[in-house]
Amino acid sequence: MTDGYVARALDAMKADPARRWTVSALARVCGLSRAAFARRFTRALGVSPLRWLTEHRLRLAQERLRETDLTLAAIAAELGYTSEFAFAKAFKRLFGIAPGLFRRRVALFHPRITSIPALRATQAFRAAA
Incomplete structure (x- = not known):
C-alpha cells in the first residue's frame, strides 16, 4: 500500500x-x-471503506467457519454483527451461500475438521444409508 x-x-x-x-x-x-x-x-x-470492512469481516468469518467449531452466533458477535441473522444475510449476499451450508461443504471436503456437529450428522447419515 x-x-x-x-x-x-x-x-x-x-x-x-x-x-x-x-x-x-x-x-x-x-x-x-x-x-x-x-x-x-x-x-x-x-471500494468504499465500509464495503472493504464488510468484505474483510466476511473473509475472517470464512476462516472461522473452516477452522473452528464456533457457533454462527459467536462468529457474528466476534466480527461485529448485531445478530446471527444480519451476519448470515451479509455472508450469503457476498458469497452466494449461507454460512452454515458453507461450513458443511467445507467439512465434507476437509475431513480434518471433525468437531463440527453438522459433519458428524452427515457422517451418521452416510453410515446409516
Missing part, C-alpha cells in the same frame, strides 16, 4: 474488525477529513 493514510485505516480495521467503524472515525484515525479520506480510500482500493 503506497498511500500511508489508507494503510493506516486498513491497519485499524484489521486490528479491530468488530468495532462499529464509520467513515468519520476512520478519517480521524488517518488525520483527514471524511470526504478526503473516502476519496483516497476508494481511489486506492476500488
Whole structure:
C-alpha cells in the first residue's frame, strides 16, 4: 500500500474488525477529513471503506467457519454483527451461500475438521444409508 493514510485505516480495521467503524472515525484515525479520506480510500482500493470492512469481516468469518467449531452466533458477535441473522444475510449476499451450508461443504471436503456437529450428522447419515 503506497498511500500511508489508507494503510493506516486498513491497519485499524484489521486490528479491530468488530468495532462499529464509520467513515468519520476512520478519517480521524488517518488525520483527514471524511470526504478526503473516502476519496483516497476508494481511489486506492476500488471500494468504499465500509464495503472493504464488510468484505474483510466476511473473509475472517470464512476462516472461522473452516477452522473452528464456533457457533454462527459467536462468529457474528466476534466480527461485529448485531445478530446471527444480519451476519448470515451479509455472508450469503457476498458469497452466494449461507454460512452454515458453507461450513458443511467445507467439512465434507476437509475431513480434518471433525468437531463440527453438522459433519458428524452427515457422517451418521452416510453410515446409516
